[in-house]
Amino acid sequence: MTLAQPRIAVLVPCYNEEAAVATVVANFRAALPAAEIYVYDNNSRDRTVIVAREAGAIVRSERRQGKGHVVRRMFADVEADIYVLVDGDATYDAPSAPGMIDKLLDEHLDMVVGLRIDQSQAAYRLGHRTGNRMLTGFLAWTFGRDFQDILSGYRVFSRRFVKSFPVLSDGFEIETELAVYALELSLPVAELETPYYARPEGSFSKLNTWRDGFRILGTMLKLYRAEKPLRFFGAIGVLLAVVSVLLSIPIVITFVETGLVPRFPTAILSMGLMIMAMLSVSSGLVLDTVTRGRREMKMLAYLSQPAPKRN
Incomplete structure (x- = not known):
């Protein structure tokens, strides 16, 4: 008798990623042939939905603007044993996904974070890098455990993490909330180095260094007040x-x-x-x-x- 393999779902939040989404779907289809790939569109004004559907992804929509809303909808709707969450900007390395999944299963973890290793100077802007280090240091100081890259948009989760995680954030603060949830419950988590590439031509970052940085810091303070x-x-x-x-x-x-x-x-x-x-x-x-x-x-x-x- 052949044992059933764990169901794997690749979750791709997208907003105006016409230039990148087809590449993301194709790369993860090659890296994880048995996985179902879900693209959740967040009110894109370009051809993201059409391109994603033509690439073979299961396309769904979330009308409330913000990455936190999209992740909440993904976690609620999709049924799987293992979840791969990755931004739809083609900056993350799809061939790293099997290794991240193996680490999750072999070490009985609940979350594996893709630790970004820059492959070009344009991949990771200086302001984003500095802000990430400051916020990561603040998180380690307040919650007593250390992550090297809390803002990574590339993560693998177990089902029990996804289905027990109460998403409260609206926007890019979601990565911080994921880290704090894992730290507060002392869940088994790890980081794994993965290449990080520059965005393809025609794709632009939606992250504002100062505005979203202050929102993430504010989220940390709120979570610190709520949890401690x-x-x-x-x-x-x-x-x-x-x-x-x-x-x-x-x-x-x-x-x-x-x-x-x-x-x-x-x-x-x-x-x-x-x-x-x-x-x-x-x-x-x-x-x-x-x-x-x-x-x-x-x-x-x-x-x-x-x-x-x-x-």
């Missing part, structure tokens, strides 16, 4: 308490020396800041309990799906 509320609100509480004490020192000295409180408004401000500090720490304690409950629910959803394995 005691640290977040505790730090605010400590800061407010320190300011309160500093403001109160001259008032206390004057009171000890004269028995008077001449800076009454400052005394009120100091007392108010200390009350806010106590409320901030109390909020962090309450929200930390809520977060633990949410994390347990995420883990139960994750464990309800079968582990990745070779059939």
Whole structure:
């Protein structure tokens, strides 16, 4: 009896990628002949849909603009055992996909990230590279574990990762959210070096270095507040308490020396800041309990799906 092979789905989010999408479909068809290739169009104004369909991909649409919306729809709609998520700009190396899948299965992982290795100076703009390093460092500092390339658009997932992941982001912040989810649940993940090429002629990056960089940083702060509320609100509480004490020192000295409180408004401000500090720490304690409950629910959803394995 022949054992069934794991179902593999290649998920390609696209927006105005007429110049690249046919190449992406053809390359992944050659690298993963048994895989189903899904191209999800995100309101393209060029011939992306027509080109993708002619190339043999299964084409679907997501009308809400933003990569996060597209990934949410992909993860919800597509049924498979292994998912390959890759941007539709022909910059990622399709022949690396089998190796990434083998690593996922052999090491019983839930996510393998394609660590981009530039093949030309034009492949990875300096601003994007610098921003990626800064955001990656911030993620390592806040969540205690390290990724080398959190913004890579090339990833392989297990089914239990995909079907338990609650996508909340709208745009390019989705890569950050994927990394934080894996770190918070201590999921087994890895990175694998893969070539990264320049975009083909006629294809243009939709990522704005400053605008999307600040959005990604904002997403990190929101996720840090949501996943580690005691640290977040505790730090605010400590800061407010320190300011309160500093403001109160001259008032206390004057009171000890004269028995008077001449800076009454400052005394009120100091007392108010200390009350806010106590409320901030109390909020962090309450929200930390809520977060633990949410994390347990995420883990139960994750464990309800079968582990990745070779059939």
